[in-house]
Amino acid sequence: xxxxxxxxxxxxxxxxxxxxxxxxxxxxxxxxxxxxxxxxxxxxxxxxxxxxxxxxxxxxxxxxxxxxxxxxxxxxxxxxxxxxxxxxxxxxxxxxxxxxxxxxxxxxxxxxxxxxxxxxxxxxxxxxxxxxxxxxxxxxxxxxxxxxxxxxxxxxxxxxxxxxxxxxxxxxxx
Amino acid sequence: xxxxxxxxxxxxxxxxxxxxxxxxxxxxxxxxxxxxxxxxxxxxxxxxxxxxxxxxxxxxxxxxxxxxxxxxxxxxxxxxxxxxxxxxxxxxxxxxxxxxxxxxxxxxxxxxxxxxxxxxxxxxxxxxxxxxx
Numbered sequence: 001x002x003x004x005x006x007x008x009x010x011x012x013x014x015x016x017x018x019x020x021x022x023x024x025x026x027x028x029x030x031x032x033x034x035x036x037x038x039x040x041x042x043x044x045x046x047x048x049x050x051x052x053x054x055x056x057x058x059x060x061x062x063x064x065x066x067x068x069x070x071x072x073x074x075x076x077x078x079x080x081x082x083x084x085x086x087x088x089x090x091x092x093x094x095x096x097x098x099x100x101x102x103x104x105x106x107x108x109x110x111x112x113x114x115x116x117x118x119x120x121x122x123x124x125x126x127x128x129x130x131x132x133x134x135x136x137x138x139x140x141x142x143x144x145x146x147x148x149x150x151x152x153x154x155x156x157x158x159x160x161x162x163x164x165x166x167x168x169x170x171x172x173x174x
Numbered sequence: 175x176x177x178x179x180x181x182x183x184x185x186x187x188x189x190x191x192x193x194x195x196x197x198x199x200x201x202x203x204x205x206x207x208x209x210x211x212x213x214x215x216x217x218x219x220x221x222x223x224x225x226x227x228x229x230x231x232x233x234x235x236x237x238x239x240x241x242x243x244x245x246x247x248x249x250x251x252x253x254x255x256x257x258x259x260x261x262x263x264x265x266x267x268x269x270x271x272x273x274x275x276x277x278x279x280x281x282x283x284x285x286x287x288x289x290x291x292x293x294x295x296x297x298x299x300x301x302x303x304x305x306x307x
Contacts, residue, residue: 040269078266080287108190112198122230126286131228134293137282140212143205158189 005058006108006171014169016053016061023049023069027085031077035078040138041145044115044153050089051096051111059097068095083129084122091121107161111154114145212281218296220278222258224251225291234258236277236294247288258292260285 004012025048046069066089074082078092082169092114099110123170126135189299224244234251236241236258242251248264257275265294270285283291 038272076288078287081267084286095221104187106191106194108187108194109197112194112201114199116201126284129286130225130284130289130291132225132292133286134225134282135247140209140285141204144202144209147205151194151198154194155189163188 003058003060003172006168007173012057012061013049015057016065017056018038019049019061020065020068022046022052023065024072027069027073028076038141038145041151044118044146044149045117047092047111047114048153048157048160049094051153052161052164054093054096054100055161056168059101061160062097065095066090080129083135084125087125088118088122092118100134106154107158109149111157112147114151115150115153116143119143119146129156220256220294220296221253222253223293225293227289244288244290247290249274249285249288249290251292257292259283260292263288 006015007040017110023046026049030043030045034128040048050066050069052063053065067086070082070086070089073085088112095117096110099105099113119139123135123139127133178183187275200236220236222234222236223230224234226244226246230286231245232242234240236253236254237257239255240253241261242253243249244251245266248262249260249270250262252261256276257277260270260273261274263270263285265285265287267287270290271281273283274291276283276294278294280293
């Protein structure tokens, strides 16, 4: 199976680049915005870009974007943040991929579950890094924040992704 | 116009349904209940347990105010009015400083870059070995 679902390589490469750029920019913006939020809480804006890539391009490309986004975090915010980002990102991508391909779950449902998966992946990574399970005391706070932010990003995704997919559909290979 | 190779993944996919709202509200309520349950302040003497790399490195009584430095890191802990906080840290994200004072229940402060965690235990539930001053 070829990874490129479009009828031109240039189109595939540029779209993937745009999505990765969006994910990285949103993630950088988000780390500034989260200065006003409680410790450890993030909005998950970058997930919208990964979600859009999963729907509008394909799942392998979305996974690639997830990994490259974590590499960007590793370079800009250090090793700990990079490990946290990749663990959360991989779990949340797994949930998104499963729900997208196997179910007809709504955007908000996918978004909320993947935000919760992101958080649990990060907490698991944190407890391995710390060598203790006490990081899970953060779970209730992050669960509330994850559900609320997942709801928000789900609404945005449901608004943004269908028109984008529709406009790109004509360029898909037969 | 070209036809698509695979059926659209957005076809028939709703943005939000009534059950999404119900499920989200249920999760938030359950988490909030868990949060307030864990938040309950314990009375009586309490001790802060400081762990680094999974090892307990210090036990600090919260009865007396004071400032403590953690070995091998640039972290500074402050005890004040029965609460403890990370007052200074050399880590990049400062999440531990942002957490602020914790007083009891199952609250904890975690600094991932320094691999340091602080949690509070009730003295009745735990025999104190050493109290650092």
